[in-house]
Amino acid sequence: MKLFKMKKTTVLIVSFLLLFSCKQPNTEWFQFRGTNALGIASKSATPPTNFGPDKNLIWKTEIPRGLSSPILVDENLVATGADTENKKYMVWCVNSKNGKISWQTEIEVNQFEKVHSASSPAAATPVSDGEYIYCYFSTFGLVCLNLEGNKIWEKTIEFKPVLQGSGTSPVIHENKLILNHDNLVQPKLMVFDKTNGELIWDYAFKIRPMIPSTSWSTPVIWKNQVIIHRLNEIIGFDLETGKQIWNFDIGTSGCGTPVILNDILYVNAWMIRGEKSFLGDVIDFQQLFSKNDKNLDNSLSAEEFPNGIVFSERPEGEDLGDASNSLYWGMVKAFDYDKNNLISTGEWKEFMSLMADYGNHGLVAIQLGDTGNITLSAQKWRIKENIPETPSVVVDNRLVFMAKNGGTVTCVDASSGQVVFVEKLGVAGTYLASPLAANQNIYFTSFNGKITIIKNTPQFEIVNQIDLKERIGASPIAFDKKLIIRTENNLYAFGK
Numbered sequence: 001m002k003l004f005k006m007k008k009t010t011v012l013i014v015s016f017l018l019l020f021s022c023k024q025p026n027t028e029w030f031q032f033r034g035t036n037a038l039g040i041a042s043k044s045a046t047p048p049t050n051f052g053p054d055k056n057l058i059w060k061t062e063i064p065r066g067l068s069s070p071i072l073v074d075e076n077l078v079a080t081g082a083d084t085e086n087k088k089y090m091v092w093c094v095n096s097k098n099g100k101i102s103w104q105t106e107i108e109v110n111q112f113e114k115v116h117s118a119s120s121p122a123a124a125t126p127v128s129d130g131e132y133i134y135c136y137f138s139t140f141g142l143v144c145l146n147l148e149g150n151k152i153w154e155k156t157i158e159f160k161p162v163l164q165g166s167g168t169s170p171v172i173h174e175n176k177l178i179l180n181h182d183n184l185v186q187p188k189l190m191v192f193d194k195t196n197g198e199l200i201w202d203y204a205f206k207i208r209p210m211i212p213s214t215s216w217s218t219p220v221i222w223k224n225q226v227i228i229h230r231l232n233e234i235i236g237f238d239l240e241t242g243k244q245i246w247n248f249d250i251g252t253s254g255c256g257t258p259v260i261l262n263d264i265l266y267v268n269a270w271m272i273r274g275e276k277s278f279l280g281d282v283i284d285f286q287q288l289f290s291k292n293d294k295n296l297d298n299s300l301s302a303e304e305f306p307n308g309i310v311f312s313e314r315p316e317g318e319d320l321g322d323a324s325n326s327l328y329w330g331m332v333k334a335f336d337y338d339k340n341n342l343i344s345t346g347e348w349k350e351f352m353s354l355m356a357d358y359g360n361h362g363l364v365a366i367q368l369g370d371t372g373n374i375t376l377s378a379q380k381w382r383i384k385e386n387i388p389e390t391p392s393v394v395v396d397n398r399l400v401f402m403a404k405n406g407g408t409v410t411c412v413d414a415s416s417g418q419v420v421f422v423e424k425l426g427v428a429g430t431y432l433a434s435p436l437a438a439n440q441n442i443y444f445t446s447f448n449g450k451i452t453i454i455k456n457t458p459q460f461e462i463v464n465q466i467d468l469k470e471r472i473g474a475s476p477i478a479f480d481k482k483l484i485i486r487t488e489n490n491l492y493a494f495g496k
């Protein structure tokens with residue numbers, strides 16, 4: 001009996017060891033920014049810090065243009081591209097060992113979305129469950145492919161324009177495929193059955209008067225919730241029922257994808273008038289009003305209104321050509337509530353209160369777990385300066401790291417919210433790609449093609465700076481001994 005018991009135990013142990021010694025699928029980079037969009041490589045990943053076009057290059061492969069980040073499925077890298085001339089989207093698959101294109105699947109469409117000059121109609125990173133690959137294209141919808149690139153199902157979704165073009169990526173939780181379908185017309189959170197593309201539930205987001213509905217962020221999962229960062233709010237939904245569980249109000253355009261560690265959500269909420277340096281020429285709107293009321297009727301007419309006044313600026317984001325936003329009569333006229341073609345002082349005040357909503361932003365740490373409106377109760381801390389507009393943050397070694405346009409990097413203690421340092425990476429220009437944490441380093445990528453690697457420590461230390469001399473908008477990924485970077489035209493694998 002004793003012998004039998006021992007044998008049984010031995011069998012169990014051997015089975016257990018076998019189970020874990022079998023090659024497990026590499027699951028950490030199945031979606032945008034890896035597991036739950038954390039942007040943290042697996043503990044075993046040791047990507048190079050010293051690399052370049054002629055250094056530690058494993059391979060370089062020309063790929064169709066796009067902004068999606070590659071995901072890793074088995075040993076394959078999968079991402080998307082768009083051929084705007086021939087009106088087709090592409091899903092491509094590159095072998096991570098040799099850089100060879102294994103397959104490419106094309107999806108023809110009648111139209112592409114009008115996107116920002118720095119963006120691409122192929123902006124959504126695919127997601128995989130290890131068996132299938134799911135892609136989203138804004139003027140098509142969803143498509144499910146098997147690992148050989150064959151179409152399993154497709155689900156067309158009626159196109160709705162997104163300001164500057166869609167930026168979100170789909171994610172998977174259990175059997176659900178989740179899409180943040182925020183847009184200017186009919187913004188929604190949509191949850192599909194990943195096996196067939198059938199809609200399970202959707203939720204219509206609030207449209208606020210006079211503010212275009214925006215969100216470019218990717219959904220994140222916490223327990224039984226899906227969390228969305230969108231215009232002026234962060235919302236948690238019950239994944240089963242689609243009911244809103246909580247919301248947090250904050251000035252934000254909804255671009256950065258939140259990261260969640262130890263039940264705390266960190267997100268860079270950025271708004272166009274969120275910091276003093278964004279305010280442009282016009283700080284005192286009252287003064288502007290009184291200066292231009294030429295006929296002293298306490299109203300501004302179309303003739304009196306000074307078109308083109310700058311109401312928000314993007315300092316150090318000038319290489320994208322939209323460094324400032326200007327006001328025109330056509331926008332202000334929306335506040336002519338009594339329709340007399342004049343903006344009265346009262347109507348102007350309404351406009352000013354809207355402008356106030358364009359501020360109040362920050363890097364915020366939110367304690368998850370409460371229900372209802374948690375704006376006042378759940379905020380652990382907030383940092384109001386040097387907030388990046390597009391890149392998400394990364395939380396590593398109990399520190400929050402973020403880099404904004406101009407190359408200003410901020411490090412914050414994740415638990416106390418104390419700013420540990422604000423430094424310059426030494427690379428100016430715009431930052432679009434999100435940072436990557438790997439092997440105790442943080443990789444920051446500028447749009448003009450420079451990668452700056454710093455230590456993930458409270459002491460600011462630049463490890464290396466590399467110039468690929470090609471635009472980079474896609475977030476890099478790392479696994480094994482490899483670093484994968486997608487530039488405007490190429491996919492690079494550095495390391496071993």
Ligand SMILES: [Ca+2]
Nearest residue numbers: 293297299300
């Ligand atoms: Ca007047």
Ligand SMILES: [Ca+2]
Nearest residue numbers: 336340342344
């Ligand atoms: Ca009026």
